[in-house]
């Protein structure tokens with residue numbers, strides 16, 4: 001029987017929603033045996049959140065000062081040790097998981113299954129290729145642990161109401177001395193995290209300048225949304241790189257996505273095709289973004305946005 005270990009993603013003592021999405025994927029494989037491991041300096045609060053996810057059997061906690069920051073090279077040897085009792089080890093396809101899980105796979109000497117979007121069998125999975133334009137079915141080798149990143153845009157968060165047992169465990173793994181935490185330079189301020197936000201407002205080249213991007217931030221704040229951007233806006237220096245949405249940026253699946261001054265190039269659409277409702281604001285009625293938008297507003301963004309803001313009160 002499959003037994004799945006999920007590595008919890010967390011920050012500032014809060015569990016990231018990506019973990020509950022991994023639980024849903026794991027339940028498609030093995031409804032009865034899904035454990036979560038929380039590696040942290042003080043895992044108590046995060047473990048309590050993880051234990052409340054419906055369908056989780058056990059939450060393992062590894063308390064260690066070295067785990068105060070999510071450094072893949074420090075976490076990976078511990079996860080690889082814990083993997084011994086499991087058939088599958090899952091992490092989210094967020095920046096955290098994309099950094100960590102390949103290190104875990106390398107330490108276990110197995111290939112990684114990336115961006116798992118559906119479970120077809122114990123070792124058979126579907127994942128996107130060619131920027132999401134084709135779906136491939138892959139099979140992990142028999143007789144080895146399956147290490148996978150779960151495509152967060154493809155899975156809904158598992159519900160709450162669970163009451164899994166929380167167990168502190170010690171891990172006898174040698175941690176590297178070559179990689180240490182030095183500092184964290186985080187952007188984004190108080191705005192929601194782009195990869196887990198329920199609402200996202202993105203600006204494109206049509207916004208015109210870094211100064212003009214203030215109109216996007218203001219509108220996003222009015223909606224309580226995270227802010228994203230097209231690659232053209234990032235390349236033009238209107239906003240930082242970590243805001244890029246799309247094939248070479250972040251793949252997101254918010255409930256609401258508002259694309260402003262974005263033409264709708266295939267590489268951008270790849271990043272948003274799992275979004276719930278897509279709203280597009282563009283002055284060109286023939287812009288490709290209108291082909292996938294649920295709601296389209298043809299107009300000049302500098303006129304439309306103040307009107308929308310006023311309407312939102």
Ligand SMILES: Cc1cc2nc3c(=O)[nH]c(=O)nc-3n(C[C@H](O)[C@H](O)[C@H](O)COP(=O)(O)OP(=O)(O)OC[C@H]3O[C@@H](n4cnc5c(N)ncnc54)[C@H](O)[C@@H]3O)c2cc1C
Nearest residue numbers: 204205206230231232246247248249261262263268283301
């Ligand atoms: C390998 C590769 C990877 C890529 N990865 C990504 C990626 O991850 N993400 C990504 O976004 N792109 C990516 N691209 C780039 C992509 O092909 C497009 O060039 C880019 O998405 C265009 O950004 P844009 O829509 O902001 O700009 P444009 O295509 O220039 O569109 C600007 C839009 O703004 C509208 N507009 C202008 N002024 C106004 C106004 N006042 N009011 C309303 N609308 C206005 C215009 O009508 C136009 O539709 C990639 C390209 C390649 C080759």
